[in-house]
Amino acid sequence: MKIFQNLTVRVLIAITLGILTGYFFPETASKLRPLGELFINLIKMVIAPIIFLTIVLGISNMGDLKKVGRVGGKALLYFEIVTTGALIIGLILANVIRPGDGVQTNAVKGGDISKYTEQGAGMDWTEFFLHIVPSNAIKAFAEGDILQVLVFSILFGIGLTRMGESGKPLIQTFERISKVFFNILNVVMVLAPLGAFGGMAFTIGKYGLSTLLPLAKLMGTVYATMFLFIFVVLGLLLRYYKISLWAVLKFIKEELLIVLGTSSSESALPQIMDKLETLGCSRSVVGLVIPAGYSFNLDGTTIYLVMATVFLAQVFGVDLTLGQELTIIGILMITSKGAAGVTGSGFIVLASTLTAIKVIPVEGLALLLGVDRFMSEARSITNIIGNTVATIFIANNENEFDRERYNQVLRKQNKNELAEYKY
Incomplete structure (x- = not known):
């Protein structure tokens, strides 16, 4: 049937089968992690070249280096304002709902957190910022x-732009190479349902739905907060430019489902860049905002970090003062920016934050081990939606958004949906 040719349908079916496999055959499902990791590795294989080519071509087509600096500056300002807003919203709702009240520390099965606490305590944030500039591009x-590929790509794009007419043959070559990599991506996406199945089956089989019960209130609070942030804050940002958030989400639904199945926002990074260009954002804005956003605009991660911190304070009966909560916001404004480039980033950054505050037991991280994987889907989806909105917002602000193309895409999408619905 034609409906099964649709990638969205195939991924949905794969996620459903993954949940059922994980629930009914947990031992088998817990061994399916390689399927998800294989798909993510295939995507990662093309991420760096696609980012490089998109940024270089975007800057060279833009031509005006002052404009490059202006777009980058606006993006960083936007990231800081919105992520700070996300932190404040998370802090307020965590204090109002108080998900940590009544949770017994012995009611939740803990785990080994030594590797997270050691890395978190030893994190050198000066070193992190120095790490932004690569010492070796290769x-x-x-x-x-x-982040390092982003910096090198910007410098390469600037150098190519300064060549003027003599650089055009190289630009044309890069255009052809870019098409090759996106063709590779199209081939890889055929395996998206397999990756989503493996990732979801592993999560359910390994951790089990029973681990959610003791911390159900925390999970519900985190999910509700991210839902409100997406549909209220991000929705209002797009409405300012008369763009429907719901229409945008429908347009990127395949990428959102892939992120849901794999628990990784990186698994949809190249497709989102391509989709945003198709939607009407200029290549130059997409190339600058999306890669930078993966390090500096992690809305879902910041919400989770602040809510997890306040949750642990409530569990251990630590009554945080206003000054301490403001300190948490200040620390997370810095530490959350390092979350993208660190393995096991959520726990390591959270451990670093708790170590800096010195009023909440770092050992409390063991409480979150069982449910962290389930909350990572919410974090990843919120992160990718946040970066999508950021790109559209800045593209409109820079008059780099093709409104006519946007309307055409939505009309075509609606016709396709109607055609599929008949089947």
């Missing part, structure tokens, strides 16, 4: 360090 590509 190493940055080899390790898939998005």
Whole structure:
């Protein structure tokens, strides 16, 4: 049937089968992690080249280097304002709903958190900011360090732009290479349902739905907060430019489902860049905002970090003063920016924050181990929606958004949906 040719349908079916497999056959499902990781690795294989080519071509087509600096400056300002807003919203709702009240520390099965606490306590944030600039460009590509690739790509794009007419043959070559990589991406996306199935089956099989019960209130609070943030804050930002958030979410639904299945926002990064160009955002804005956003605009991660911190304070009966809560916001404004480039980032950054505050037991992280994987889906989805909205907002602000193309895409999407619905 034609409906099964739709990637969205196939991924939905894969996620459903993954949940059922994890629930009924947990031992088998817990061994399916390689399927999800294989798909994510295939995506990561093309992320660095696609980011490089998109940024270089975007800057070279923009031509005006002052404009490059202006767009980058606006993006960083936007990131700081919105992520700070996310922190404040998370802090307020955590204090109002108080998900940590009544949770017994012995009611939740803990785990080994030593690797997180050691890394968190030893994190050098000066070193992190120095790490932004690659000492070896080839190493940055080899390790898939998005932020370092971003910096090198911007400098390369500026250097190419300064060549003027003599650089056009190289630009044309890059255009052709870019098409090759997006063709590779199209081939890889055929395996998206397999990756979503493996990732979801592993999560349910490994951690089990029973781990959610003791911390159900925390999970519900985190999910509700992210829901409000997306549909109120981000929705209002798009409404300012008369763009429907719901229409945008429908347009990127396949990417959102892939993120849901794999618990990784990186698994949809190249597709989101392509989709945003298709939607009407200029390549230059997409190339600058999306890669930078993956390090500096992690709305879902910041909400989770502040709510998890306040949750642990409530569990251990630590009555945080206003000054201490403001300190938490200040610390997380810095530490959350390092979450993208650190393995096990949520726990390591949270451990670093608790170590800096010195009033909440770091050992409390063991309470969150069982449900962290389930909350990572919410974090990843919120992060990718936040970066999508940021790109559209800045593109409109820079008059780099093709409104006619946007309307055409939505009309075509509605016709396609109607055609599929008949089947």
